[in-house]
Amino acid sequence: MTFIEAGPPGALRIAPSILAADFGALANAVREIDAETDWLHVDVMDGHFVPNVSIGPPVVQSLRPYSDRFFDCHLMMTDPGRYLEAFKNAGADGCTVHVEIGGTASLINDARALGLRVGLAANPDTPFEKVAPFLGDIDLLLLMTVFPGFGGQSFMSDVMGKVSEARREVDTNSLGVDIEVDGGIDIVTAPVAVEAGANVLVAGSAIFSRPEPLLAAHALREAALAGRR
Ligand code: DX5
Numbered sequence: 491m492t493f494i495e496a497g498p499p500g501a502l503r504i505a506p507s508i509l510a511a512d513f514g515a516l517a518n519a520v521r522e523i524d525a526e527t528d529w530l531h532v533d534v535m536d537g538h539f540v541p542n543v544s545i546g547p548p549v550v551q552s553l554r555p556y557s558d559r560f561f562d563c564h565l566m567m568t569d570p571g572r573y574l575e576a577f578k579n580a581g582a583d584g585c586t587v588h589v590e591i592g593g594t595a596s597l598i599n600d601a602r603a604l605g606l607r608v609g610l611a612a613n614p615d616t617p618f619e620k621v622a623p624f625l626g627d628i629d630l631l632l633l634m635t636v637f638p639g640f641g642g643q644s645f646m647s648d649v650m651g652k653v654s655e656a657r658r659e660v661d662t663n664s665l666g667v668d669i670e671v672d673g674g675i676d677i678v679t680a681p682v683a684v685e686a687g688a689n690v691l692v693a694g695s696a697i698f699s700r701p702e703p704l705l706a707a708h709a710l711r712e713a714a715l716a717g718r719r
C-alpha cells in the first residue's frame with residue numbers, strides 16, 4: 491500500500507482523533523471519515539503520564555490496512571522511547587513525544603533514526619521556552635489546548651498566545667514545522683486556533699460524537715478555512 495505523505499508544512503490539515511470513536515468498530519469509523527481525513531490522530535495513553543489508558547501498537551497495526559492516511563501518533567507516555575520502534579513497525583508515520591518527560595534530544599534522534607516524522611508536544615501550562623530549543627529538529631509542534639488524558643474537554647483559549655508565539659518563530663526562521671492543536675477543537679474553536687497560527691487540527695468529539703462524522707469533519711474544515719488569513 492502506498493501511504494499518503496504528511497504533506498507540505500503549514501498546510502491546513504484535519505486530524506480526526508480516534509479516541510472518540512467506537513473502539514469496537516474502529517476500522518469502520520476510520521473508513522467512514524476517510525474523505526475528510528488528512529492525518530489520522532492516534533492517542534496513546536500509558537496510565538502514568540496521563541491518568542488514562544488507551545491503545546498501543548497492536549491497534550495501529552490492525553488499523554493500518556484500513557487507511558492510507560498519515561498516522562499521527564500522540565504518545566502520552568512517560569517512557570515513549572521504549573515503544574518508538576514498535577510504533578514504527580506497526581505502521582506509524584509520525585510520533586509525537588511530550589517535552590515534560592525530559593530526554594527530548596535523544597528521543598527526537600531515536601524517532602528520526604527510525605524514519606518517523608517527529609513531533610514534540612507541550613501541555614497547556616508548559617511555556618514556549620521549553621520547546622523553542624528543539625524547533626529546528628522537529629517536524630511538528632503539538633500545543634495541547636486541554637490537559638491530556640481525556641477527550642471531550644473544553645478548549646483553553648489562553649493557549650493561543652503560545653500558538654502565535656510558535657507561529658512567529660517558525661515563520662521568521664523558515665523552519666517548516668507544523669503547528670498542531672489538540673483538545674476541544676470544534677467549529678467554534680477551530681477558526682480561533684487557525685487564526686492564532688495552528689495548521690493541524692486534531693478533533694475527537696467534534697467528529698466522532700456527531701451523528702454524521704463525515705459531515706462534521708467537513709464542517710470543521712470549512713470553519714477552519716474561515717480562520718485562515
Ligand atoms: C487528549 C487527546 C486528544 C483528545 C481530543 O488527551 O490528546 O487528542 O482525544 O479530543 P476532543 O477533540 O474530544 O477534545
Ligand code: ZN
Binds near residue numbers: 531533564672
Ligand atoms: Zn492527541
